[in-house]
Amino acid sequence: MNEPAPDWLRSGRGNPPRLSWSFMADAPLVGVESAWEAGNVLAADETGGLYLLDHDGRIVTLTRRFHDVEMIAWCDTGTTAAAILGEDELCLLNGQMTEQWRVRLNDSILAIAIAPYGQHVAVSLANGENIIFDGHRSVVSRFTTVRPLTFLQFLVTEPILLGAAEYGLLCCHALDGSPIWNEKLWSNIGDLSATGDGGTIYLAGFTYGVQVFDADGTHYGSYVLEGTPNHVATSYQPQHLFVTTLEKHLYRLDANGDVRWTSQLPDDVCRIHCDPLDAGLVCGFASGRIMRLEWDEPDSAEQSVEPDH
Numbered sequence: 415m416n417e418p419a420p421d422w423l424r425s426g427r428g429n430p431p432r433l434s435w436s437f438m439a440d441a442p443l444v445g446v447e448s449a450w451e452a453g454n455v456l457a458a459d460e461t462g463g464l465y466l467l468d469h470d471g472r473i474v475t476l477t478r479r480f481h482d483v484e485m486i487a488w489c490d491t492g493t494t495a496a497a498i499l500g501e502d503e504l505c506l507l508n509g510q511m512t513e514q515w516r517v518r519l520n521d522s523i524l525a526i527a528i529a530p531y532g533q534h535v536a537v538s539l540a541n542g543e544n545i546i547f548d549g550h551r552s553v554v555s556r557f558t559t560v561r562p563l564t565f566l567q568f569l570v571t572e573p574i575l576l577g578a579a580e581y582g583l584l585c586c587h588a589l590d591g592s593p594i595w596n597e598k599l600w601s602n603i604g605d606l607s608a609t610g611d612g613g614t615i616y617l618a619g620f621t622y623g624v625q626v627f628d629a630d631g632t633h634y635g636s637y638v639l640e641g642t643p644n645h646v647a648t649s650y651q652p653q654h655l656f657v658t659t660l661e662k663h664l665y666r667l668d669a670n671g672d673v674r675w676t677s678q679l680p681d682d683v684c685r686i687h688c689d690p691l692d693a694g695l696v697c698g699f700a701s702g703r704i705m706r707l708e709w710d711e712p713d714s715a716e717q718s719v720e721p722d723h
Contacts, residue, residue: 426677
C-alpha cells in the first residue's frame with residue numbers, strides 16, 4: 415500500500431503534497447467514498463469487490479458477495495453504507511459490510527446519497543422520482559423533479575438534500591420532500607460538492623468552469639481553469655477545493671480560488687474527496703488505484719484564479 419511518490423506528484427507546479435498511502439483494487443473502480451468523521455474509505459470495483467480501508471490505507475474489510483455494484487455511498491461516521499446493485503436495486507449495509515436490507519425500485523437509479531449518520535438514504539430515478547428511506551427501509555418521502563437528478567448530497571448541519579441534474583437544474587429539498595429552492599442551470603454538470611452547511615455549492619461545469627452557488631441557490635461566480643472541470647471536492651468549510659479536468663489535470667485551490675498546486679494526472683479519475691478540515695485528498699483513479707495525498711506545510715499561491723462574475 416505504501417510506495418514511493420510517483421513522478422507526477424513532484425512534477426506539478428506549486429506546493430506539492432506527500433503521498434500518505436496508495437492502494438490498488440483488483441479491478442477498475444466504480445466508486446470511492448471517504449467518511450468525513452471516521453476518516454476511512456470505501457471503494458467498489460467492477461467485479462463487485464467492496465473494500466473498506468482505514469486512515470492508513472489498510473484493508474479492514476473486503477467482501478466479494480455483490481457482483482453487480484454500480485454506485486456506493488458511505489456515511490460520515492463510517493457506520494453505514496449503501497450500494498446500488500444492477501440498475502434498480504438499493505442495498506443498505508452496516509460498517510462491517512453486512513447486508514441489512516435491500517429493495518428493488520421501479521426504474522433505473524441515477525444517484526445515491528446517505529445522511530452523515532447513516533439514518534437516511536436518498537436515491538433518484540430516471541423517471542424524475544426521488545425517494546428518501548430511513549434506516550429501516552421505510553419511505554420517508556417521495557418527490558418528483560422536472561429533470562432526473564444525477565447528483566445528490568445531504569448536508570451535515572441540517573436534514574436537507576441537495577440535487578442537480580446533468581443539465582438544467584440545481585435544487586434543495588427538505589427531508590419530507592418539500593422544495594426549498596430550485597435554480598436553473600445553463601451548463602452540463604459533471605459533479606457536485608457542497609460545504610457542510612451548504613453555504614457554498616460547487617458544480618463542475620465542464621466548459622463553463624467551476625460554478626459557485628450560495629445557500630439559497632444564487633449563482634455568484636465561477637472559477638475558470640485551464641481545462642474542462644469534471645470533478646470537484648470541497649472541505650467542510652470553503653477552505654480548500656480540489657478540481658480535476660477531462661484533460662487529466664488536478665488542481666488544489668484555496669477559498670479565494672488561488673491555485674496552490676496543480677499537476678498532470680496519469681489516469682482518468684473516478685472520484686475525489688477532500689478532508690473536512692485540512693487539505694488532505696483521497697483520489698480514486700479509474701484503473702483501480704486509490705491514493706491519499708496530504709500537505710504538511712503552509713503554502714503560498716502559485717497563481718491566482720479570480721471568479722468570473
